[in-house]
Amino acid sequence: MTSGRRSGCRSARCVLCRRYVLLGLIIAWALVLESCSFFAGSAAPEPRPTLPLATLPASLGQRDIAEFYPTELASVGTGRQIYGKLCAECHGEEGAGDGPRSRQLGINPKDFGDHNLRDDVPPSWYYRAITKGVVGTAMLGWESQLIEQQRWDVTFFTWSLASSAESIARGRELYAEECAVCHGSDGLGGGPAASLADPRYLAGRSGEELLDAITGRVTNVDHDWSSELTNAEQRSIINYLWTFLYAP
Ligand code: HEC
Ligand code: HEC
Structure with missing residues (x-):
């Protein structure tokens, strides 16, 4: 009664079982390889400089605090790689909204390079769109596929498309001349000057x-x-100012 094939099947020597185990391992390994090649980097966060927090002035109310904000310096270089793999097919290689799939979408993705289209919203809005998706459009959220660091990297890659390197360089000079005296060279000037570089403030502006x-x-x-x-x-x-939050 107790012997026979049913109990024998649990044995480690059972050829059939070993085949199943082997098959399982092969499938698991294939999934690991698939996810490695699918995502731009490894899914473990890379070490990055932490963004400094300031003492926010009392004049900043709770509604001035960003809905989402980064805690470490984002990398546009990593963001670019993720973008090329996951986003360019709709948004276009250069972010102009003209990817090969864009014509099937019913709504044209905006031109990320046009600062007039960017400047209405804060970076936290891009992050929200990338994380949660945009309701009623083909833009789905990437929350389950990209870790937070990758989502901030790709947020600031798309964000940076409307900031030319020359403009940033000119802005750095002007900031040093006009603003640093009160706001500090790092944007964290104390006193009554709002803490420009604090991600809780800047990501929401x-x-x-x-x-x-x-x-x-x-x-x-x-x-x-x-x-x-x-x-x-x-x-x-x-x-x-935005480059207080990302490495261009
Ligand atoms: C299937 C096509 C498709 C893919 C893939 C896609 N998007 Fe989108 N995305 C859209 C559409 C459509 C919209 C809505 C139109 C718009 O707001 O530009 C949108 C909106 C956005 C917005 C909001 C823009 C705004 O100001 O409201 C951001 C940011 C964005 N996408 C970034 C990304 C990133 C980053 C990726 C890759 C991780 C990605 N998208 C992948 C189609 C896509
Ligand atoms: C004379 C000192 C001084 C200089 C110079 C200065 N700021 Fe300010 N700035 C302040 C103070 C003080 C506040 C806070 C005011 C408040 O909260 O009501 C502030 C607030 C701000 C804010 C936040 C506004 C808000 O709504 O909370 C921004 C953005 C800003 N400054 C940017 C700049 C830039 C960019 C420059 C250079 C072009 C600059 N500031 C130069 C003193 C200065």
């Missing part, structure tokens, strides 16, 4: 909001550069 701030919206200090800096110069400074 749109380009338009930052432009407003340097053209008179901050009323209790002399904080209006609209007559001293051209539009392009103001934008350069803003483009430079």
